Amino acid sequence: MATEEQLALTRALSGDGGLGVEESKLVSIIGKWRKKPDEISSFRKSFNRLFSINGHIEKCEDDHMQKLAIEFSRFHHITLLWVMHPHERDALWAHQVTHKNHHASILVEIACTRPAEELLGVRRAYQTLFHHSLEEDVAYQIKDSKSKLLVGLVSSYRYEGPKVDNDVAKSEAKALHNAIKTAGANKILDNDEVVRILTTRSILHLKKIFKYYKELHGKYLEEDLSGDALLLQTVLCFDSPANYFSQVINDAFKEGAKHMEKEGLSRVMVSRSDVDMEEIKEAYAKLYGAKLSSVIAKKTHGCFRDSLLALAGVTNA
Amino acid sequence: MATLSIPNPVPSAIEDAEKLRKAFQGWGTDEKAMIAVLAHRDAAQRKQIKIAYEEQYKEKLLKRIESEISGHFERAVYRWIFDPVERQAIMANIAIKNKVVDFPVIIEIACINSSNELLAVKQVYQSLYKHSLEEDVASHATGDFRKLLFALVGTYRYDGEEINTELAKTEAKILNDAITKGEYNSDEIIRILSTRSKAQLQATFNCYKDAHNLSITKALSTKTPNDFVIALRAAIRCRTTPTKYFEKVLRNILQKSGMDEDALTRVIVMHAEKDLKEIKELFQTRANMTLEQAVAKKTSGDYENFLLALIGN
Numbered sequence: 001m002a003t004e005e006q007l008a009l010t011r012a013l014s015g016d017g018g019l020g021v022e023e024s025k026l027v028s029i030i031g032k033w034r035k036k037p038d039e040i041s042s043f044r045k046s047f048n049r050l051f052s053i054n055g056h057i058e059k060c061e062d063d064h065m066q067k068l069a070i071e072f073s074r075f076h077h078i079t080l081l082w083v084m085h086p087h088e089r090d091a092l093w094a095h096q097v098t099h100k101n102h103h104a105s106i107l108v109e110i111a112c113t114r115p116a117e118e119l120l121g122v123r124r125a126y127q128t129l130f131h132h133s134l135e136e137d138v139a140y141q142i143k144d145s146k147s148k149l150l151v152g153l154v155s156s157y158r159y160e161g162p163k164v165d166n167d168v169a170k171s172e173a174k175a176l177h178n179a180i181k182t183a184g185a186n187k188i189l190d191n192d193e194v195v196r197i198l199t200t201r202s203i204l205h206l207k208k209i210f211k212y213y214k215e216l217h218g219k220y221l222e223e224d225l226s227g228d229a230l231l232l233q234t235v236l237c238f239d240s241p242a243n244y245f246s247q248v249i250n251d252a253f254k255e256g257a258k259h260m261e262k263e264g265l266s267r268v269m270v271s272r273s274d275v276d277m278e279e280i281k282e283a284y285a286k287l288y289g290a291k292l293s294s295v296i297a298k299k300t301h302g303c304f305r306d307s308l309l310a311l312a313g314v315t316n317a
Numbered sequence: 318m319a320t321l322s323i324p325n326p327v328p329s330a331i332e333d334a335e336k337l338r339k340a341f342q343g344w345g346t347d348e349k350a351m352i353a354v355l356a357h358r359d360a361a362q363r364k365q366i367k368i369a370y371e372e373q374y375k376e377k378l379l380k381r382i383e384s385e386i387s388g389h390f391e392r393a394v395y396r397w398i399f400d401p402v403e404r405q406a407i408m409a410n411i412a413i414k415n416k417v418v419d420f421p422v423i424i425e426i427a428c429i430n431s432s433n434e435l436l437a438v439k440q441v442y443q444s445l446y447k448h449s450l451e452e453d454v455a456s457h458a459t460g461d462f463r464k465l466l467f468a469l470v471g472t473y474r475y476d477g478e479e480i481n482t483e484l485a486k487t488e489a490k491i492l493n494d495a496i497t498k499g500e501y502n503s504d505e506i507i508r509i510l511s512t513r514s515k516a517q518l519q520a521t522f523n524c525y526k527d528a529h530n531l532s533i534t535k536a537l538s539t540k541t542p543n544d545f546v547i548a549l550r551a552a553i554r555c556r557t558t559p560t561k562y563f564e565k566v567l568r569n570i571l572q573k574s575g576m577d578e579d580a581l582t583r584v585i586v587m588h589a590e591k592d593l594k595e596i597k598e599l600f601q602t603r604a605n606m607t608l609e610q611a612v613a614k615k616t617s618g619d620y621e622n623f624l625l626a627l628i629g630n
Contacts, residue, residue, distance in 0.1 A: 135472040199455075200456070
C-alpha cells in the first residue's frame with residue numbers, strides 16, 4: 001500500500017499529468033522523510049520510471065531526468081521570458097524557427113499579431129542579436145513553397161490607419177476566391193495575388209475582405225483555406241487573434257501534446273498577458289466551454305501554475 | 318557632399334516669404350527671385366519659409382507656386398521644396414501611380430537609403446497616402462517587377478559590416494547558375510539582392526568577379542534591352558556603387574539624343590543636398606565636360622537656371 005507521500009512523490013516526479021512541478025508538495029515530503037532513508041530507498045525501488053537497478057544502487061534514468069528537467073524548469077523558463085524585453089523575446093522565438101527547426105507557425109504568429117511598430121522592433125532586436133536581418137534569414141533558411149508568404153509576412157510594415165477602400169476590398173475578396181478555385185488544393189500558397197493581399201494589406205482592410213468574402217461567396221475564407229494550415233493560421237491571426245491564441249493554449253493541454261505544443265502555452269501567456277488576455281479568456285470559454293483559469297489550475301502544477309494564473313490576471317489562485 | 322549653397326548669413330524665413338510674395342505679385346512671376354531664395358535654402362529653412370508664408374499670407378506656398386509657374390520648372394521646384402524624406406515618399410507615389418510603374422524611382426529609393434532612412438520614407442508615405450508603400454508597390458506592379466520591387470522595398474536590411482566569406486562564395490555561385498541559365502527573374506537572385514546587407518552583397522559580387530573575370534553587371538548585359546534586366550542592374554548598382562550609378566544616369570540623359578527632363582530633375586533634386594558633389598566630379602572625368610555645361614546644353618530658361626542653381630556654381 002503506497003503511502004500518501006509515495007503517491008504524491010510519484011505524481012510529482014512522473015513528468016506527466018500536467019505541466020510544471022508541485023514544488024511545495026516536494027518540499028513537505030523532503031521534510032517528512034528527514035532521517036527516514038528507508039522511505040526514500042523504498043520509493044526508489046518502486047518507482048521504475050526514474051530508477052533502475054544498477055549494481056547495488058537504483059540509478060536515475062537519463063531520459064526521464066531530461067523530461068523532469070523540462071518540467072522543473074517551466075517556471076524558470078517562463079520567468080526569464082517574462083522579464084525579457086518583448087522584442088528580444090520575439091526575436092529569439094523567430095530565430096528558433098530559422099535555426100532550430102521550430103515550426104513556421106511561430107513566425108506567422110509574431111508577424112500577424114504584433115502591431116507594425118512592434119514587429120519592426122522585433123526585426124531591429126533580431127539584427128542586434130544575430131547580425132543578420134530576419135528577412136534574410138527567413139529567405140535563406142526556408143526555401144519551400146511557404147517562403148514567399150513567410151518572407152512577406154515578416155517584412156511587412158502595414159498601414160494602421162482607419163481608411164479602407166471598400167471597392168478594392170470587394171475586388172480583392174473576389175480575387176482571393178478565384179485564386180483558391182483555380183489553384184490546386186496545396187498550391188494556393190504559390191498564388192501571387194493571395195500572397196500579395198495577405199502580406200501587404202492593412203488589418204482593417206483584410207477584415208473587410210473577409211467580410212465581403214462571406215457575403216459574396218457564402219463561405220468563410222477559413223473554410224476554403226482549410227487545406228493549408230499556414231494560410232488558415234494567417235487569416236485566423238488577422239481575423240481573431242483571441243481565437244487563435246486560445247487554440248494554441250488548448251493544443252498545449254491536449255492529450256499527447258508534443259514538447260513544442262506545450263511550450264506554446266508559456267509563449268502565449270507571457271506575450272499576451274499585457275495585450276489581450278481578457279479577450280483570450282472570453283474566446284477560450286466560448287470555444288471550449290471552460291474557464292481558462294480552471295483549466296490552468298487543473299492541468300499545471302506549482303510555481304509554474306501560479307505564474308500562469310498571475311499572467312492570466314487571476315489574483316487568488 | 319551637397320552642392321547646395323546657402324548664403325551666410327541666411328535671411329530669416331519671414332524675409333524669404335516676403336521676397337517670394339513680391340516675386341508672385343504683379344504681372345508674371347519673377348522666377349529669378351524665386352530661384353534665388355528657394356534654390357539656396359536647406360530642408361529645414363524651406364520648411365520654415367513654407368510656414369512663414371502661410372501664416373503671413375493665408376495661402377499655401379505650394380499652391381501659389383503651382384499657379385505661378387509651369388512645365389519642367391514647376392515640377393522641379395515642387396519636388397525640391399519638400400524635405401528629402403517627404404520628397405521621396407511623394408516621388409514614390411507618383412512613380413507607382415504612373416500607367417506603368419516607374420521602376421527606376423522605386424529602385425533608387427529602396428536601394429540607396431539606409432534601413433532607417435527608408436523606414437522614415439515609409440512612415441511619411443503612410444501618413445500621406447493611407448496605404449503602406451509595400452502594399453501600393455505590390456498592387457500596382459506586376460509579374461517579375463512586382464517580385465523585385467516588393468522585395469527591395471519591403472526588407473528592413475541589416476546595415477552591419479560583417480562579411481561571411483564562405484556564404485559570399487556560395488551565393489556568387491548561385492547567382493552564376495541563375496545567370497548562365499538566363500533565369501534573370503530567379504527567386505534566388507531576388508532574395509540575395511534584396512535581403513543581404515550591403516557589405517555582404519559587395520563581398521558576393523567581388524567573389525563573382527574573381528571567379529568569372531567579369532563584373533556581375535556586365536554578366537547581366539544582354540544584347541536585346543530587357544526592362545527587367547535593366548532593373549536588376551540598376552538595383553545592383555544602387556546597392557553597391559550609387560555614385561557611379563547616378564553619374565551614368567546623368568551621362569545617359571545629357572549626352573544621348575532625346576531628353577528625359579523628369580529623370581534629370583529627379584537626380585539633381587534628390588542629390589543636391591546629399592551627394593551631388595561626388596556625382597558631379599565623377600561626371601566631369603567621364604564626360605569631358607562639367608555637369609553645368611552639359612545641363613546648360615540640354616536645358617533652357619527657368620528650368621535650366623533652377624537646375625544650375627542647385628548644381629552650384
